[in-house]
Amino acid sequence: MIDLTLDIEQYDCPFVAATDECDLAFSAVHWEFDTARRQTDSRMVVEAVDRGALDDGLDVLRGHDGLADYDLLSRRDNVAHIRTSVGQTDAMATIRDNDGYLTGPSYVEDGSELWHVGFDDSGEADAALSRLDRSNEVTVVARREPDLPELQGFVQNVGAAMTLIEGCRDLSDVERQTLETAVQGGYFQSPRSATLGTLADEFDVSKPAVSKNLRRGQRKMIERVVEAIEELD
Template structure:
């Protein structure tokens, strides 16, 4: 399987047009393409910079000529879960007609959309990308080629990967930045290429503050890693 991460700008997509006009972003959590009716049904999370931006974004989205239906499932402050039905876009039709398939959620912000698309062979991929270029603006940001064994291993260990991912997501912005800078500067190498004093000078905080941020980030990541290892152990026994 060939898996592509594509930065896409479609010229007939209601979500992209809306994020062009309003400071709102969309993340698709469920989708279903009805090829017979040439429509895409989706469940998305819409998030505005504030409540006003969310309301304006939903208004603009409903009024888009390619939007057939848009309704709110739940809403709180500047975040809403919505359901939509849109006309099939050129890009969706191109992927479908060239034996491609969606492998991950759509993410739309600032007039661009992140697509995760799969193909079974190079010929289908080349054909689809050539056709996409005629009516869309896109850039392939990442390309992975998975064999059957690798793909099976990824699917089988998805829960373990999520445990590790959740550990990383639990870091605060300060903890993450401190951990990343310390790693890049060689704090975890032997011998160490940087010290707590160096890091304290870099962040303009006390040595104690740097040490505490590192310990908290290490503890959270280690907790996620141990949870992932436990998941792997359960699968092997």
């Protein structure tokens, strides 16, 4: 198996068009290709910077020629859950013509889309990439050839991976930003190149406050890591 991660700008994709014009992003929750209708049915989570950007982006999406069907399933503030049917794009036709298949969810932001695509052999993958380059802007972000034990381990440990992802989602914005700044600044290195004092200055708070945010973030992530380790076992 050849596993590709592609950053692709499809000129005929309604999701790309919406993110190109408006400040929002689409994350695929579920997708399925209908061979009879030659359309991709999907459920997407849409997140925008604010309610206005969400309204504008959904308007662009609904007005695109490539959108065959649309339904707003739910909405809260600047986040929406939608169901769509999209006609087969040139890029998707290329993937399917070369016996390729999607191996993971897509993510669309700033006018480009991140795809995870699989092929059974390198010849099919190379042929698809060559054709994709003719009609789309494509960058190969990663190319891997996992062996059978690695594939088996990936499938078996999806639950552990989701546990870690949920841990990241549990973090508040302040906790996440504090952890990121601490790691990037070298707080956890030995010797430290950042201190509680420098972190406190960065966020304009007291040392006890930044220490509290660090400890809360670390506790949440460590608890999830332990859960993931247990699932791996």
